[in-house]
Amino acid sequence: KVEPDVVVIAGYFGSAMIATLVWSLWHGKLPILLSETTETDFTRIWWRETIKRWLLNRYKSALVGGKPQKRYLIKLGVPKEAIFCGYNVVGNDAFHPDKIKSLAPPLNKPYFLAINRFIPKKNLPFVISAYATYRQIAKDRAWDLVLCGDGSMRSQIEKQIKDLGLTKVIHITGFLQQQELLPYFAHAGCFIHASTHEQWGLVVNEAMAAGLPVLVSNRCGCFEDLVVEGINGFGFNPYDKQQLTKLMLKVSSGEIDLDKISQSALEHIQKFSPDYFAEGLIKAAKYALANH
Template identity: 25%
Template sequence: MKIIVVHPAHMDYRQEVLESLNKKYDTTFIFTKQGRGQEGVREEQATIPPEWKSKVLKSDLLIGRKDIGMYLRLIKELLSGKYDLVLTSTSWYICWLIARIRGKKFVFMTEFWYWQDSSLMRKILNRFTKIIVKNSDSVFAMGTNAYLSCIKSGIKEERVFMHPQCAVDYSKLSTFNLRARYNLEDEKVILFLGRIVKVKGLDYLIESFLRLEHEEKNAFLIIAGDGPDRIKYEILAKELGIKNFLFTGRVSKKEISSYYIACDLFILPSIFYKQSYEPWGLVINEAMAFSKPIVATNAVGASADMIENDCNGYIVEEKNVEELYKSMKKILSNEESMKSMGIKSREIFENKNNYSNFCKILNQSIEYAIKLP
């Protein structure tokens, strides 16, 4: 069977999944954002294996941030390509429409679950997406929130296959001593790692840490990563009078293990911002691999699958400074509980961050679709 896989870019956390598809099917990979980052932030993308049949559709024909040339090339590939099934996690409007025109099977691979009609255009696109979900041959939902969103769209339950997102286990990589580098041996380190953009909710984290710092004198906040809002948040932290904080700038894949090892608590305070949110948040999985307790908001897709309240961390309401503060204080104030939460995080990671099961269920969604009349 010949399949086309349309995907934004090749990342290390997708290597095992895409390789399994390449081995099982006659697969052509089409990458639509290889070489481009998200929201102006450079991504550390993986090299596409030369033995794969693949095409990168990036062009220089841009309107705003939209690569119009890429869309035109994608339409051409889908109209002229020889395939039985399209599996896509991006540009699904084009992929679904052309698959239907050509009478090909269509599998929607999605992590999305929050559909905010923030404008007339967004309302139209959201309605179209729900029509696509309902009329897909099958859907592979990456996480509980995505699964429930699909069911709500009206697709038959037997057509939806679900598995949590999986991330690479970096816990065995070599590291440097980050605490020694920044003289943090006696500090209780709270870590955020990711793109520094509005949707990450860092202003709420900074405000909640201000309260925590007044009571926990050895609490220390590390904000690791880069993005267009970095300077704004650095200024905010200084204006509020926070003393124990550090903005590190961009962190490479080779360095992230050192950051996860050094922290006592990992936090992802993302918010709902217009139509943006955190569909999953792979840093949650990554931190759990290092046996760390987690605090995340209800705007983070991973929270529904990876966090058990008062067991390995807490799920708090987005934009709620009080809940962020209380959850951080509760974890950091009890060394024994903090350690047991970390152990539980690793157990949940090992159980749910299972690439073998992920690939198996993804294949089931493909096989289901191809057998439909």
């Protein structure tokens, strides 16, 4: 029979999460929230926010991804001192350049890399459109674009690529498992993540762990914590095609020191490790036990 002191619950909405919260409170256990939600990742409706406030008041502490996630919980009434960071991490070692650079390159030329489900919020038609303009400007110096993934928008995306005459330079791999993705991480020149909204975006962690410079939408929940502007990558407005085109040109032109940016990306992401998650969760548990 399990008799925990604390119960860790991944999210506050959904029948399973609410049932677990009720069980915890009924049995005198201390519920701890795991949350990656930000204020801007969905349209907020007042009555749902009211319910959230009521639910969140029952939790004793929380572990969140980073700064925007923490701000949102504070806005919903969670005490600042009860919120700890470290939720959104990956096993960085699996992507380390020392482990993957020896893998055979999937292309024999430089390329931008994007890894997504092919669904509307991932904003791939925008990326393709920005890339088409980039290609017109960069001409023979342009890098290719690799899109790894699959989903409901695949036929639309393939048609857009064909209509733009870019079938030879934009490559769709289909869905790939992590091991199959490693060669693409290993040999890409830069990673692009253009979501119009995203609670975090763990694939950005993976790209940085592979030592890639990153171009990340400023609507992604990870942007504020992971991207240090001009140091390990750049942010952009996911509705400003010209801005992304300019960043593609900047990255691929030799104007900036990509080796230095790559090293900075690799160094910065080391903090966001499984150890960081464990430390944050232990702090959240200790806080809950000391303040219930």
